[in-house]
Amino acid sequence: MPAFDLVVIGCGGGPNETNLSSYFLKTHDASWNEGIISIEAGSGLGALERVLQNNPGLLESPRSAAEVLSWIRSYLITHAHLDHVSGLVLAAGSLNGPTRRILSTRDVLKDIQGIFSDRLWPNLASWNSRDPSAPLLYSQLTISERYAPVAKDVSVRVMPISHGQTSTQQTYDSSAFFVRHDPSSKQLLFFGDVEPDSLSTKPRTIDVWRVAAPMIPRALDTIFIECSYPAGRPNEQLYGHLSPEHLAAELSALAQEVAKLRNNGTAQVLRGVRVYITHCKDDLAGQYHEPIHLVIATQVRNLVDQQNLGVEIIAAEQGMQITI
Numbered sequence: 001m002p003a004f005d006l007v008v009i010g011c012g013g014g015p016n017e018t019n020l021s022s023y024f025l026k027t028h029d030a031s032w033n034e035g036i037i038s039i040e041a042g043s044g045l046g047a048l049e050r051v052l053q054n055n056p057g058l059l060e061s062p063r064s065a066a067e068v069l070s071w072i073r074s075y076l077i078t079h080a081h082l083d084h085v086s087g088l089v090l091a092a093g094s095l096n097g098p099t100r101r102i103l104s105t106r107d108v109l110k111d112i113q114g115i116f117s118d119r120l121w122p123n124l125a126s127w128n129s130r131d132p133s134a135p136l137l138y139s140q141l142t143i144s145e146r147y148a149p150v151a152k153d154v155s156v157r158v159m160p161i162s163h164g165q166t167s168t169q170q171t172y173d174s175s176a177f178f179v180r181h182d183p184s185s186k187q188l189l190f191f192g193d194v195e196p197d198s199l200s201t202k203p204r205t206i207d208v209w210r211v212a213a214p215m216i217p218r219a220l221d222t223i224f225i226e227c228s229y230p231a232g233r234p235n236e237q238l239y240g241h242l243s244p245e246h247l248a249a250e251l252s253a254l255a256q257e258v259a260k261l262r263n264n265g266t267a268q269v270l271r272g273v274r275v276y277i278t279h280c281k282d283d284l285a286g287q288y289h290e291p292i293h294l295v296i297a298t299q300v301r302n303l304v305d306q307q308n309l310g311v312e313i314i315a316a317e318q319g320m321q322i323t324i
């Protein structure tokens with residue numbers, strides 16, 4: 001019995017605003033109108049309308065995109081860059097339904113608070129769960145080994161990861177989420193934007209791999225991770241993101257952690273694991289004949305196949321339905 005259903009509303013890395021990070025999740029045995037967890041909220045109404053036009057039967061044939069948005073009960077946000085939050089900001093004052101929670105680390109919530117400042121945007125979010133006027137409620141996820149309940153049968157563990165440096169040379173934090181289906185203990189692992197550990201002044205992806213390794217593949221067989229740029233991109237131009245060479249190195253680091261636990265070599269050690277490539281930046285120069293997410297996924301696949309890790313590499317695509 002599967003644990004989760006996920007629909008990709010947007011999965012690009014920008015700048016095209018109609019396909020920004022946004023993933024709708026529910027438990028497999030519930031229906032969409034019983035409540036959606038939106039992992040990231042870069043795209044909103046426009047992207048959802050586009051997805052439903054292409055496949056009206058998706059999400060149980062809703063009357064409208066706005067109706068689907070009204071089913072969102074919580075947003076799980078990895079970091080507050082605009083391509084991950086603009087959908088929730090633009091819709092904040094327009095949606096029917098009960099208060100929605102924004103679930104993030106304290107720092108990310110503080111950043112989002114800077115948007116709902118009555119200047120950039122009206123203040124439509126509150127820290128007080130008894131404030132009936134606010135359509136959005138800040139709900140802090142504490143960085144710890146514990147899983148926090150976020151919906152019926154769903155809990156989340158958040159881990160900080162590094163996403164480049166600010167103009168003042170501070171490491172910019174993003175998040176990785178382990179999302180657990182409590183009845184079955186099945187999980188998925190979702191990365192926000194992330195830089196290579198090999199280039200980071202604060203390498204923390206390895207910590208995520210160490211937590212993931214013992215669960216692979218029985219409890220954890222699905223990973224969403226970014227690969228913003230195609231192969232050959234110089235390190236100085238990654239701006240806190242991964243390229244195929246670096247993602248292959250990261251998956252090799254995961255494979256080594258799993259191999260250590262099994263007292264084994266890394267050959268085929270990630271068999272049964274599916275890695276969805278997300279956040280590919282648009283090919284504005286028109287350099288490639290194929291869509292950029294397919295180009296990048298092929299490059300990643302070729303590199304990991306050389307290492308014989310056994311992992312399956314899939315390009316996330318807008319409108320894709322994934323059963324986990």
Ligand SMILES: [Zn+2]
Pocket residue numbers: 079081163193
């Ligand atoms: Zn970012």
Ligand SMILES: [Zn+2]
Pocket residue numbers: 013081083084193279
């Ligand atoms: Zn981004």
